[in-house]
Amino acid sequence: MIAFLARRLLVLMLSLVVASLVVFTAVEVVPGNPAAFMLGMNATPETVAALQQTLGLGQPAPLRYLDWVAGMLRGDFGISYTYRTPVADLVADRLAVSLPLAALALALSAALALPVGLFAAARQGRAGDAVAMGAAQFGIALPNFWLAMLLVLVFAVNLRWLPAGGFPGWSDPAAALRALILPAVALALPQAAILARVLRAALIETMAEDYIRTVRAKGRSRTGALLAHGLRNALVPVLTILGMQFSFLLAGAIIVENVFYLPGLGRLIFQAITQRDLIVVESAVMLLVVAVILVTFLTDLAYALVDPRLRRAG
Structure with a gap:
């Protein structure tokens, strides 16, 4: 396990060095x-x-x-050319919106995908499987910005249950969470559809293994074997998708942030690019790269916890 961690830490450090060179060079060559x-x-x-x-x-x-x-x-992180304030303060203010939004969207994605994937895998080839995977395919094809506008129209304009946009700050946590619900749902539904399909495929592959047939031969039902033995062993590809989704939700929510007028990190990067504020672009993008690399590192650790073979190999 120590050798496994050492190798992963070395890869993390090398990735950070290469990423910093790429980010700096890419921004510097922009005309x-x-x-x-x-x-x-x-x-x-x-x-x-x-x-x-x-x-x-x-x-x-x-x-x-x-x-x-x-x-x-x-x-x-330097001083912003445009705002003449420390970039660290700008990024911290925007992360106070983007980080909870990404975490909430990821939690919603996992909460929706887990029961759908289990339901579809337990009913492989039946009508329930077809309906669940058809709905997931529709969710994958649904653009999140269009879904965001639809959610605003239904829940903010017509029903008036939730705010249509803006962010009141964390001085009022209840109001802040209400402002993040619609954008989190808009981000979570397409990601939940992807995760549900990956989970279903992983579960079906796991259920074809010899040890699952042995469990079934001892009298365990398909659903019982799936929950007790199949789910944990099917989590490795799911963890990969979860790590990728968190990185996407943190860095790629710029369109949804603009739909809901959220002062997030993606919107800051977009504004910095249009204003040629290079130091903000470099620092914010590098921070996102660090987040992606750290999430990948934590995902590798989660692999080792889920699959003991990786610990033994280390």
Whole structure:
């Protein structure tokens, strides 16, 4: 187990180094001058050069990269070119919305997918299986931004049960959670459909194993064998999808955040790109990359807990 953890930690560190180089290089090669963009078309070259020097853009790229990485290791992500405030404060404010939204959407996705996947696998080839997988296929094909607008129309405009958009802040937790319910549902339903199909396929494959046939031969029902022995062994691909979904929900919710006017991290990155605020783009994207790599690392640890063969191999 120690060797397994050591290998995974080494891969994590190398991934972070490579990701930081890729993010910095990708942002640096984007055409356009942030200083010229901020000052407007009528700015003189001297004024643009002075602002570049103030923003630290006059240094060579390798020095800017090293300063950026060293600052992140200290928790200093730099100063936003546009807002003139620390990037760490901007990101922390937006994470206070995006992180609970992603967690709530992931919880809803798992809560919906687990019973549907179990139901379909227990009734393989029957009408219930066809109905459940047909509904899941429809959920996969459903665009989440269209679903978001439909939810607003039904539950906010017509029924007036939930707010149509905006975020009141966490000073009132009940109001904050009410503001996140509709966007979380819009994000969770397509992901739940994907997860349900993966769980069904994994369960059906597991139920064809020899040890399951042995359990069935001892008199255990199909449903009992599925719940007692099949579910745990089918969780490895499910954990993979859950890890990928959390990363997607955290980084890829920009469209839903714009539909509901949520001040999340995805919306911050979109605004920073349009404003040529490179330091915000670099830091926010790198933070998302770190989140993805950490989730992958935790998923690997979950594999080891679910499958003892990985611990023995380590």
